[in-house]
Structure formats: structure tokens, C-alpha cells
Amino acid sequence: MQNCNFVPQGENVLKITEALKITQSTPVNAHPFCVVLACGFTPLHLQTFLSAHLQQSLPNRKVVVAPGLYGTLAETLEATSDAAIDGIAVALEWSDLDARLDFRSAGSWGRSAAAEIVANAQAMLDRLAAAIARVPSGVRVVLSLPTLPLPPLFHTPGWQASEEELHLESKIFRFAAAVTQSARATVINVRRLLEVSSPGPHFDLKSHLHTGLPYTTPHADRVASQLALALVPPAPKKGIISDLDDTLWNGIAGEVGPENVSWDMASHSHLHGLYQKLLASLSEHGTLVGIASKNDPKVVARVFEREDILLRPEQVFPLEVNWNAKSGSVSRILGTWNIAADSVIFVDNSPMELAEVAAVHPGIECVLFPKNDYAAGLAMLRQLRDACGKQRVSSDDALRLESIRQGAAFRVQAAAAATPESFLAQAEAIVTFDFGCAAEPRVLELVNKTNQFNLNGRRFSTADWRSLTSQPDAVVLSASYEDKFGPLGTIAVVAGAVHGKRLAIETWVMSCRAFARRIEQQTLKMLFASTGAEEVDFDFVHTAKNGPLQEFFAAVTGEQPTAQLRLRRAQFDGSCPALYHAVRELRRAEAHG
Template identity: 45%
Template sequence: MKLIEALGILKKPNTAGRTFHLVLACSYTPLHLLTFLQAHLTLALAQRRVEVRTGLYGDIAGTLRQALAEPGDAVVIALEWPDLDPRLGIRQLAGWPPETLPEMAAEAGRRLALIGELATVIAAQSPVVVSLPGLPLAPVSFQPSRQQSPLEAALAVSLAHFSAELGAVAGVTILNPRELDRISPPAERHDVKAELASGFPYQMAHADALGGLLAQLAAPPEPKKGLITDLDDTLWRGILGDDGVAAIAWDQEHHAAAHGYYQQILQSLARSGVLVGVASKNSPAIVNEALARPDLVIGPADLFPVEAGWGPKSEAVARILQAWNIGAGSAVFIDDSPMELEEVGRAHPGLECILFPKQDAAAVYQLGYRLRELFGKSEVRQEDRIRSQSLRANQELHKAGGAADMETFLREAGAQLTLTWLQPPVEPRVLELINKTNQFNVNGRRYGDAEWRDYAARPETAVLVAEYRDKYGPLGKIAALAGTRQDNGFHIETWVLSCRAFSRRIEHHMLREIFDTHAVDQVTVAYQPTERNGPSGEFFATLLDAAPAGPFVLDREQFTARCPALYHARAVETAVKE
């Protein structure tokens, strides 16, 4: 992004909704970094206004203390060498005598410890993003530049310790220095003239690169959910129908190691909660035989569903998306055939279609990085690990066709439901569930991290989470509800249920729990129809006389009369979640 483009983005009138408040803590003059950071955030948060607050020059600790008193939606800490000791910069004229170098190293350790302590406290209120010093260190040491000095070694140790400890704190994200190196060469970052003249140390291109990465960490894009892959000349080298099961390859011996690398990436994604499916023009029998080969890096347990046949691949992709219950915009399709990509892309607008570069090992290697960007997440939770397994279990549910079969299925599923009333701090999984669920979502409301923490911590707020398992396996935490007790009623402000848990009557259990625990006669629901929350409206229509058009009231007598049989073994808990 050019500076004029960033300024143009910021000049456009913004009548969007809630304001995203970000604190930028740095000891140098932020100048163009502030402009680029705000512009990138404005693009990422199209439905919100963005305001960035900065602190005093040379006082990063003071800025962080102020952020504690006035928390924002996120706090960005952009460190440079003078933050560790002002003498490590080029604007201070305190001198660099050799005998002071050990003292500089010790001071750097003390200041990093203070910044880490403040960031840890702030992270309990707002997400914190930290970038480490990225400019060349000034020639403060007497050693030649080709030799690492004891000061440089000590600073490297202090920074490694700082980033490892702080990066392990919930709510803190450390910008990856190697990614910054990849997009902004270190030798091209420093603007010495600007730093000496105004205190702003960056070349324009580096300010854009750093601002862009910080914005992505402060307001992360929604990761993709599923990857659909071709088989022939993609997952392996060779044409299964022509070459046979024994001849397809993905190893060095057969000059097919790039395919093995691709399998390794897919296996890693699958074990991290990404849905990985197969769309292949082959006989189902021979595909099953090939996928049973024990030397495959990614095996059948990590692939669901596998669609093999001779029809158009767009139809296979449609069946996979339906099995996953996600939209095309949440998935990626990879094939070595431009024709197949064109056919599938036309049928599924929004699906990201990527050509597998089978003749270019370096491009396959880079594809791994691209997939990490598309599917990456800050942590892998238990719900991620069991996602594919739970979708397989859903197939059994959908096989129960008629009402009688469904009733038998539910009665014999051995379902166990744990309902937990959470106390602050409410675990991150709840916010993730609220912000990513579209179909059973009573109003489509999304929360920022700091906004949600503030709401959930209010004394009047009640948060209920449902965790489910049956004889087919666990689904994990699949529903969350938040609201407040009001007179003789309970007001539901937010309620979501994962599509993996549809048709199991979990919604009925949650309503019954509200009526029973809060001893109320009425429940009001802040329902608003959206383009995608039809399933929630359909559910409420079974309890009301018709699908609601807006907020509504449900009384206990009405619910009891229309609530079907509930077969789950139910446990209710009150717990503090870390």
C-alpha cells in the first residue's frame, strides 16, 4: 500500500457502527506507521470505525499504564532498540564506551521485564500484539560487524526469553520476525534521515509492511474452514486409473517428494481442525484401495468426505460443502487441472480455487505457506480436533429419515449434555463460537474481544455453555447463550448453536435450563432475521405460532406444551473457566 492510498482510505467518510479503539504503544514518533496501521485496520473492519490512540514519545511504559486505565479493543506494542535502553538508539548522545555495554544489556533485560508485566495485565482486559525490534542495531559495540558482540548475544537472549514467556500468555500475540523479514528486507527498513530529523525511523515500505501485519494480528481475518483436494497428480503423482494403486507415488525415490510434502501439509491442517475432503474423477473402489495404502502421509481418518465418481467435480464439491454444512466462501479447492478449477469456480462463487503446481516443487513449497495463511489460527482447541469426527457422526443422524427413525436415533444415541453457567473470565472458545456461527444465531451479533470480556464480566450477565457427546463421540462445546435476568423473565441477547449439533434438541434443554434455574415464567429473545440464520427462525417457529420477524417472548407454559421428549443425560454445573 502506498501512503497516498492509505490517506485516501482514511479520508473516506465512515458511517459504520461501533468504533474499534486501538492503543499503539511505541517510544518513537509513530507518524506513517500510525497511518498505515489505521488504514489496514479500516479495510479489515469495514463495519466499524477505527480510532488509534498513541502515547508520549520515549515513554512506552507510561503509554501501557494509560492503556490499563483506559483499555481499548486491542493494544499494539511496537518495540525498537531504544525501548530496551535509549542508548541503543541514534538520537541519544550518552556515548557508547565499552565499559557501559554490560550495563546496557542489563537495562534491556529490566525494561523488557517491565513491558512484559504490563502487557500481561493488559491482556486480561484487551488483546495485546507485540512486535520485536526490527531495525539494525546501531554500531554501539567495539567489535567488527561481522563478529557477534557479547551485547548483541545478551540482547538476543533477553528478547528470546521475553517473546517466549509473553507469547505464552493468553491474549498476547507476538509478530513473527521471520514473516516480517520475508516481506520487508531488513537492510531496506531504516530511514536514518527521518529518524534524526523527526523521530520516525522507518522507510515507507517497511511502515506499510509492519502496519499491515500488526493490523492482521489485532483484527485477525476469519480462517477458512475446509479444503477440498484432487487426487491424481495432486495428492500423489500419477493417474490412479491408468497407473494402478501400486504405481502412484509421493516419495523421493520416485521423484515425487513434492506430493509427499503436500500430504504432510494436509495432515497437519486436518489434525488442527481443518476439514479436508476429496473430489476425484475415479472409481470409488480404486480410490478406497489407494487411500488404504499404509505409506500415505495423510490417511482415510483425516479425509472426509471422499467423493469419487465420474460426474462434474462441481457436483462433488457441492456434496462435500453440504456434508460440512459450510458455505463456499469458507473453503478452498485445489486441483492440478485449470479446466476443473474453472468449472468448479463458476458453480461455486466465493470458493477459493488454487492450481496445484505439479511441475514446480518450489511453488508447491510456497503453497504450504499460503495454506497456513488461509487456515491459520492462534491455538488448536479440543473442538478443532474432533470436528471431522463429529461430522462423520452427523451422517448417522441424517440417515434417520422419518420422524419415527429420528426419535429412535435420539433415544438410543446415549447422549450426554453438560450445561455450565460460566463465571468471569469466560473462556475464549465461547467468543469464537459466537463470532463464527451463522445459521443458528439469534441475531448475528459479533463481539470484539475486549467488548465481550466487558459484557461477560458484568454482574447482571449470565453465560450458559453446552457441551455434548453421544455414543458416536464428543462434539465438544457446541452452544453458548448470554443474557440477563429481568424481573420475572430472562432476556437472551446472544445465542448460538454449532451446525454440527443440529437436530439433537440441545436448544430445548438450554431453554428448559433457563426456566428452571432462574425460576422465570418468560424468556425474551433478541431475535433478528439475517441472511443466514434461517435455522434459528425455523426452530423458534416450532415453539411459536409462526417464525418470528423480530424480538419475541416465550412463556413457560407455551414452551412446556411444545417441547418434545428429551433423552439426554443432563448435568448442570457452575464453573470459572480460565
């Protein structure tokens, strides 16, 4: 259980000895993960720490970090045209913008220098932005902004910001905003980086002058950890399950009445209001929010009817409000969401309730709501944002909660229908297959986060995915689904290659939200039809979580799937049930040249 001791992600502090041992323990024959380190200074420990942090994140890969030459950050970026690399880490410092900002430079700090430096900085930032734009698409670029102090060359005393310093800061942030907006680079939050860095100095002048590395050893570790985090970000949590009384609001609704629970400044309960605002924001960005509360459902409904509530009822689903054990409520919510406990955070103000849920749902992250501790409250809000934050928000994220709500309605009506066939026939379902989807971020995201209907559990770096989907005769398609209950968005991805009359499938995933709609059969039908294949070989691997996929293959073939899984067209046609979807195709002609 976590009790508000906020540990920012990447706060795994290493010493140089540990880092060296980690880099030396690389699996010998592992697939390499290649990163270019672009920095204008001697990389030294930054390279070692970056290798170590990446290696920790990718224990089955052989991490290789290749630095550019000293003083050539822009040239290193411009020379990176190899689409096979997995990422580029850019550690930008002031000295990269103008040599006079480098303590090792003999350049003048005279009166005219400041204005020239500002002009040169703009030119260099334009050059860097152009170089980043030319990096092959799919190669992840991560960028840390200057973390070190500017040299004391400006006319103001150090406690006063000079106009030129402010111009430099402004240019840096405009550059960072531009590369972020264009989605060409992920920019490290420099304020967070300095916060998680050691409390001592970050700049080591002696090391800089003697060795060319300006960072203190702990600061090199912190910069490296944040760059590694951006290069290999952890999967965000998919949902938050929250308690209500003394958590989502202050007070016990059943005792004080629904009109008297509070979350506002006047009642000194605004921490609950901040928590509601955060949940509302997360919900808008695709994080599922559910409620598990021991309470009277009628009382709770009246609180959610209040006009001043900040977490709107439509942003929450489902609400499990009853007097039974919370672990049971959590089970039902996980069932409705169809996700595993380890993808979810449970927030409650009661350590006992947290312990009860944790005991029944191993892997769930339990967070204590710190009712009267504001510092801990702020830490909790940041912890939740860190755990659920996304690098980019897709249109599918906005659909998620609504599609789950509709999925529940789908299941209720399916159960009530005269027959499953009549229900599916009347669902007005449309499946849209997109053959030109390989470069869509949502497609790789779906491949890398789907567990239950997943052919082999394989995850891909951007470079690996590009390599797979750009091979000769590659076939990549995604499926989107909607029916009379609403759209589910992009819910399935298949990738493989055609070899004559044989189709070899290397990846097949489908979101659990799309189960029970025969989309998997429609997908196979489309694959046979669009490729002309007579048989399909599946690169199947049994995983701990891909039971639903195994059940599907067992139903189609009549036996449990094995590593050499082959399906013939006639075999599929003989087992395929009636399909009622309208089918649409996108970009098939483009994909097939």
C-alpha cells in the first residue's frame, strides 16, 4: 500500500558501480536496442547511466548507447538517418546554442556578446528543429532542455534575470513546444527533472574543465533516468477505482446527508475537490474511473445529482455502491472493464479497506487518501497523474468510457434477446478495416498493451514495428467497430506477410471491449479474402493472459492451439458462424500498391 510518499517515476537512483554492473549483465544473444546519445559534451557517466536505466527497463534486450562526437550535437542529429535505430536521446545544454555559453570556451563575455548569443541561439534552435524533423519517422526522439546555470556573462547581478537570459529561456521553450506540437519529439519536463535531481549542485565545473562532463555524477544519473523513461515509458494504468465518503468528498453522506458532504474551499475540504477534478480530467483523457463504496445507492445518487459536483456522473462507470466487501465491488468493476487488477489503482481513506482489496486482488495498486495531510494530498494527486498520464491522447481515449458503458448495455440486451443470433443480427454492426494503418500511433499502442486476445504477447519498439510492417508483402490491418450502441473505436490489429498462397501472421491483438461480436471471425474472413491465401500460419505463443485467444482457436480448429498453428481456408469456412456486420475497407488499394 502506498501512503502518499510520492516517488516520481524514474526515481531509481543508481551509483556508477551499479550502473556498470547492470550494463555488463546484458543477455549475450539478445536483440539489440540501439540509441544514439546526442550531446555536445563528453557523455561519460551520462552514457553509462542511460545504458543502465534502459537495460533495467528492457531486461531481455541488449541496450547499445552510441554517443556522438564532442561538441557536435547538431551534426549528430543531422547524421542520424538510420531508420533501424530505436531512439535518439538529446541532452541539450546552453553551450550547444553558442560556444560562449560554454565555460570551456575562450570566447569573450564582452558587452556585445549577449545580443549575439541570443541571435545565434535562435539560429541553432532552428537548425536543431529541422534536424529533428528529418529524423526517420518512427524513431523516437527524446529531449532534455538545459539543466545547468548560464555563465555569469550578463550585465545583471545573478539574482536578477537579464533581458537576454529571458530571451534565451523563451526561445528554448518555444523550440520545445514546437517539436512537441509536431509530435516529433518527447520533451523531458525540466522542472520535474531538477526536482528529482539531487539537492546538491548539478554543475561540476572541475569535471567540466578536466573531462568535458559538466554534470555531477548524481545529476548525470537523474538526466539519464528521465531520458530512459521517455524512451521506454511504462504502460499507463488503465483505471482508478475510488471510495466515496471521506475520499471523493469530505464527510459521510449517509450520516450528514447528501447536501452536506463537501469538496470546497469554504468547508476546508478542497483537497477532495482537487481529487475530483483530477479524476474528471483523467476520465476525459481515457482513464476509466469507477466507484467502490459501502453506502446507500440512493444517497450516493443524490450527491451525484448536485450541480456543484466536479466529477460528473457521466465520467464514472460503473458505480458499485452496496454494503458488501469492497473486494467484491472491485471484482465486478474489473469484470465490467475487462482488465486485470495490475492495470488499476484503488483509492480509499481506510487502510483496512485497502488491505482487504489488496489481499483479494494481488497486483492492484492501493493508494491511501490522505484526508488531512495536504502535502501528502498533493503527492497523491501527482502520483495518480504520473501513473495514468499518457504521452499522447488519441480519439480512441475519448471513446473508452462510453464504449464500456455501451458494452455493458450490449451485454444486458444480449442476455435479454430471444437468441444470441437475433441479437447480433439486429445490432447494426459495422466493421471497418484499414489497410494503411501501420504508422498510426494507436495501432502500435494497441499491440503493446493488449493481453487477453493477443497471439503471442510480443511487444514492439517503434523501430521493430516499422521493420515488421515495411517488409516485402507485409499485410497490416486494423479494425474499428461500431453498432447501434455506439462506436468502440480501433479495437483490433493484425500484422504479417503473404508468401504465395500462405499468410504468416506475426501479431494479432483485439481489445477485450470487442469480445462476443464475432469481429475475430470477420477479421479472418477479410484476411483470406484480401490476400487470396489458402492457409494462415499463426506465430502463436501461449501466455499467462491470452486465454480468450486460445479459446477462440480451440473453437475454430477443435483443438488447443500449439506453436505451429495453421488454419486452412476450408477449415475456417466450415467453422465460421453467421456474420452480420456491414464491412467497410479503407486504403486497401494504397497498401497493395
